[in-house]
Each structure stands twice: as C-alpha cells, then as structure tokens.
Amino acid sequence: MTEPLVERMREFGETVFAEMSALAVRTGAINLGQGFPDSDGPTRMLETAVDTIRAGECQYPPGPGIPELRAAVAAQRLGRYGLEYDPATEVFVTVGATEGVAASVLALAGPGDEVIVFEPYYDSYAATIALAGAERRAVTLRPVEGRFTFDPDELRAAVTSRTRLILVNSPHNPAGTVFTRSELEEIAAVCREHDLTAVTDEVYEYLTFDGTEHIPLATLDRMRERTVTVSSAGKTFSVTGWKTGWVTAPAPYIRAVQTVKQFLTFATSAPYQRAVAYALGNEIPWVEELRASLQAKRDRLITGLESAGFTTYRPQGTYFVQADIRPLGFTGGMELARALPGKAGVVAIPTQVFYDHPEAGAHFLRFAFCKKDEVIDEAVARLSRLR
Numbered sequence: 001m002t003e004p005l006v007e008r009m010r011e012f013g014e015t016v017f018a019e020m021s022a023l024a025v026r027t028g029a030i031n032l033g034q035g036f037p038d039s040d041g042p043t044r045m046l047e048t049a050v051d052t053i054r055a056g057e058c059q060y061p062p063g064p065g066i067p068e069l070r071a072a073v074a075a076q077r078l079g080r081y082g083l084e085y086d087p088a089t090e091v092f093v094t095v096g097a098t099e100g101v102a103a104s105v106l107a108l109a110g111p112g113d114e115v116i117v118f119e120p121y122y123d124s125y126a127a128t129i130a131l132a133g134a135e136r137r138a139v140t141l142r143p144v145e146g147r148f149t150f151d152p153d154e155l156r157a158a159v160t161s162r163t164r165l166i167l168v169n170s171p172h173n174p175a176g177t178v179f180t181r182s183e184l185e186e187i188a189a190v191c192r193e194h195d196l197t198a199v200t201d202e203v204y205e206y207l208t209f210d211g212t213e214h215i216p217l218a219t220l221d222r223m224r225e226r227t228v229t230v231s232s233a234g235k236t237f238s239v240t241g242w243k244t245g246w247v248t249a250p251a252p253y254i255r256a257v258q259t260v261k262q263f264l265t266f267a268t269s270a271p272y273q274r275a276v277a278y279a280l281g282n283e284i285p286w287v288e289e290l291r292a293s294l295q296a297k298r299d300r301l302i303t304g305l306e307s308a309g310f311t312t313y314r315p316q317g318t319y320f321v322q323a324d325i326r327p328l329g330f331t332g333g334m335e336l337a338r339a340l341p342g343k344a345g346v347v348a349i350p351t352q353v354f355y356d357h358p359e360a361g362a363h364f365l366r367f368a369f370c371k372k373d374e375v376i377d378e379a380v381a382r383l384s385r386l387r
C-alpha cells in the first residue's frame, strides 16, 4: 500500500512518549520517561469534577470556555504577574496546552512562514508547525556552567524576512531551564525589532525551584501586545489526563485562535473546566506543597544519578533532569534508551529526538522525577548496575 500519510507529517511517527511508555509496560520497567505524576491532585478539585458530572453539566460548554474558568485564569494572571486580561475577550480555554499551542501556531503561521523554536523543543511544536505548513528554525540550548542556555547571536541569526513567530517555553521541557530576565530581554528585543509574535508555553509556571522566579514574557516592556501565552492545569494540579488549558492574549489574537480551535474541537470538556476554575482560586497552597516536594525529588534523583555515574544538569524548573551518559561509556542516547529496560529495568527519554541538530543532544537522557520517593530510589538502585 502506498503511504497514506501526507508528506508534511511523514517525519513524525509515533511520539517518543508513547513509544517509551509502551516499552515500560511491555518490559515492566520503571517509567521515568513520559512526564506524569504518580499521585493525585487536590481532593476538593477532583470532587468538583465528579460533582459537576453528577449535577448534569454534560453538554457543550461555550466554545471559549465557561465564564468561571475564564474569570479564574484572568484573576490568576493579574494576581500572580500583574497582567490584566479581559476574561470575556482575552482569555480562551483549550484542550490542554497542546491544543493551545497548536491553535495558536495554526492561526498565526502558514506556508512560507518560519517559526523559531529553542531546541531541544517539546515534540508537539515541530509537528504543529508542520501541520501549519510553516518551517521551523531551531536555536540550540547548550549547557553553560551547569544550565542550558542560548547564544543571543544564534537567536538573531535565526531570524529571516519570513519569520513570523517565536515559540518560547519557560520553564523549559526538556532542558529544565527557567529563562532569566536577561534571556527574556534578548528574546523580547528580537520580537520588537522584527515585529514578531511570541507564543509562550508556561505549563510549568508553578514548578520552579530554589526560589527561581518564573517571568512571563508578556510582562516585559511592550511584550503584552505581541505575546500569546499558553498554560494548562495538567502539571500545576497533577492532572495530566484532564487536558484543560488556556490562552491569554490581546483580543485580535484570541479571535484568531478561536477561529482555528472551533474547528479542531469546538469546545473543551465542561466538568474539568469547573474543577480547574475552583483549583486556580483555592488550591495554590496545595501547588506550593507540590513544588517543595518536587524540589526534594529533584535532588533525590540527581544524587542517585550522579552516584550511578551520570553527569546531571540541575533544572531550575519542570520535573525533568538531563543526564549525560558519556561518563558511563555510552554515546548514543537513542540506543541506550531502547536498551535501558533490558540493562537496568528503567525507561528514560532520549533527548536527541527533540533536536533538529541531534548531535547536540545525542548524549543526553531525560529522567522524570514526578514519582514517589520509593520509585525514584528503586530506579536509581537499578541504574547503578550500568557501571
């Protein structure tokens, strides 16, 4: 049979997360690959979703999202960052951040346009840019003094007359970098000089460590007017399966995103919206505890990976650690990831799949630490067999 898949999607097979989670299930290995927590979100939030279904709220909600969630998102942006958005026209609910990013890219870039991404990039960005018929230009994040960052000259060199968008993910998956104000200033300056729109993915906005501050790009000088911000409930409230996200931006951008989203999914699941609205208003103390517990888990995993022989990079945010495999005598992350269940009974993500220049990331594995302490300890004990 001839390949039925359209040409522009052929470079995208099964996602690495699906492949590696299936490998974990098949082999019984501990899954530190796909990033999902193994504990529940706040109880009242879970009950709110159940109560909402029992109360019969089961038909289509409004396409832009229920008013309560849009109001809660607007209150969160204002209270936490001082950013004002009109809940009626500047806040829009999506099926997770994935759809928020996809609808934004599909609405704002098309054939002939270029989109700048920072590699290693979250995998959906590349596929979404391809769906839009646009082209991606990757700027590489490289370790400098223990932290992944970019060279501002490389960012400037990536801009062409065809550049339309820059996709910014901070806290950054999979590098763990939380962009500093001065890094964000470099990005903002490029956006202003070249009249680019920024789409920011802030799904890990609460999950930062050691007092590191998450700074939304939209808070920088003259950036609110050209920034489309995406976030979601999955990571903040440990409900990655709920797929409830949102976009905040000036009204013309929201109208553009809405035009696309209404034909992708039309609306977003109603009961979860009500539960997330409740959580944004009431469960931030719970999130603060989650953050503190993740910081301890980060340190626990790093200590273990280092004693197993990896060199690690301590993330300032997210729940992922980058580990350099070369001190253990390995060079190919993809090969090692596929062999790891057999060698050590653990699954990790080969970071190289997130690069256009895979040589820059061939020697890294990404390990997730959003897991119970005993799971991390057992994984580390198994990995120490690699020596």
Ligand code: PMP
Residues within 6 Å of the ligand: 095, 096, 097, 098, 099, 122, 169, 172, 173, 201, 203, 231, 232, 233, 234, 235, 240, 243, 244, 245
């Ligand atoms: N962006 C990044 C950087 C992610 O790590 C993830 C995974 N949670 C997503 C987007 C997808 O978020 P959601 O599940 O809300 O679609």
Ligand code: GLN
Residues within 6 Å of the ligand: 015, 017, 018, 033, 034, 035, 036, 173
């Ligand atoms: N965001 C999660 C990760 O990076 C996975 C999401 C997915 O499976 N698409 O591991």
